Amino acid sequence: MAPSRSAARSLIPALLAVALSAVLVIAILLRAVAVAAVPALVDAAVGVGVAGLLVIAGAVATARTAAIGWGVALLAAAYAACVVGRGAPVDVLAPLVGLLLVLVAELSHTACEWRGPHATDVAVERRRWARLTLTAAAGAAAGAGALALATAVPGSVLGLVVGATALVGLVGLAAWLRGGAAGPVQPVP
């Protein structure tokens, strides 16, 4: 079936995704180099970040949606290594990094979808992006609040319990989604 969108149009989200990934990697590099407590971790962070950037670029170039998750995971891992490598000071821009990760993932998925046989309405797509950005921004705000709370009350047992519970729930959800509850994915006509 002929794709309803031209390949040229799918370039916009693809380039944006790669550009945001690059911004994220550069930000990680700058923040880590400035205050490096464990230089080896900082080097690893930059290496993993660049790998994430390449995976994202490859995923959008070849329209492989399965690789997007790995690319974003590598970027997140790079940030985690950077945070650990920086040492003591709390990174207050962490929720913004989360927001960037969401945008990179969504833009990459959109680029892949627009290259395939998906048809979308412009108005619907615009509403989706507005909804998505608002939700992610609200999440970032909540994350900033939680971060401030965690900084004010360090070593909270409640935070540990909530985090562990959420972790177990997420792993359960991921396993359920993988385990066939969703049924087979139908091929596109």
Added chain:
Amino acid sequence: MSWAPTGRLLAYPWLIAGLLLAALAAGRPELAAAAAPLAAVLLAGLLGARRPGVPEVRLAASESRVVEGDRLDVTVEVAIPPEVESLEVGLALPPGAELVDADNPKVVTRAAGERQRLSFAVRHRRWGAYPLGTVHLRAFDGFRMRRFEARLGSETVIRAYPRPEQLRTLIRPAHTHLYAGNRVAARKGEGVEFADIRPHAPGDQLRSVNWRASARRGGLWVNERHPERNVDVVLLLDTFTQAGPNQASTLEQMVRGASSLASAWLRERDRVGVIDFGGTLRWLEVGGGLRHAYRLIDALLDTEVVFSYAWKGIEVIPIRLLPPHALIVGLTPLLDRRFLTALLDLSGRGLDVAVVELPVESHLAAPRSPAAALARRMWRLERETVRARLLEAGVGIASWAKGEPLEPVVAEVEAWRRRARLRVR
């Protein structure tokens, strides 16, 4: 509608879990804070949308019968469920059918109306009976976390008829039938074509008097005329075997030729029947008129080769399928001896038989060795012998190469038959 997670829904929980694990392991709350936007999108996607019901869909075609290659409009009327904002509607067509200048899938939104109609232009490349197609519906939740899909089919069948060839010449049967038609009969009677003059007899109409001849010869002489009659034609299809790939086989060519011949004869108000003589015997008795034309071409579309080892002669053909004085036109690749024997038997019983041969050599690979080349030569000689046997038995035969027009082939058969008639006289 059935649902499936998209790549986002499969990836987000692992990403968040990874960040949370890192946060807990390293004791860095920033990593949990970085996971918060991802978690917010995941939660909103999971809780934000309900699973939609199967939408009401109506699938219709502008025509149920088309000529191959002609455009057909397929309309999909769909009611968009309230749970989704937009719906992708795709039409999956059977092999042999293709879309003409249309986006597929198309998208419909609730904003444009709850019930919408979409049109797809479809073309069938080759003759045959095709299912109309299957409608694929796909929708996403507001965050594209879940994909909802449904497939809805239709029982409507589209019949794509072979495009008939233009035939100005037809094989002229030796005998005409009693019913009125467009062919000048050999016998004399009421008609338009002048035949002869004879002396007047009581009961002759005054208008048939030939006054010039009467003045010259003395006494009254009247004109005799040839009446216009129709003929019975039986198309005998060799369905014992075929050569070539399905889309370009001798069977495909045979159906195309039979359809052209039948249409041409039926246009001339003749009566046409068809017999599939092969592994199974199928037939349609001779008949005329528009309804019979549709029935006949529908029957031709179902023609198929059924392999069988059983020996079959013309005794298995019900006698009523071969009306007296009917012209029998065999279409055959001359590959099966049973069909050849049947043709010779029919001719031997005094029936008027003609054959359109469908050559198979173009379907064969070039011989790669001297032995294969020799075998090919022998095979060619054998086929030449078969043709000679048919001609000797009074059966006109001409070869119709694939891609060539049928008209010269029919003309060649007719010319041979005319020469043969002159020789007999």
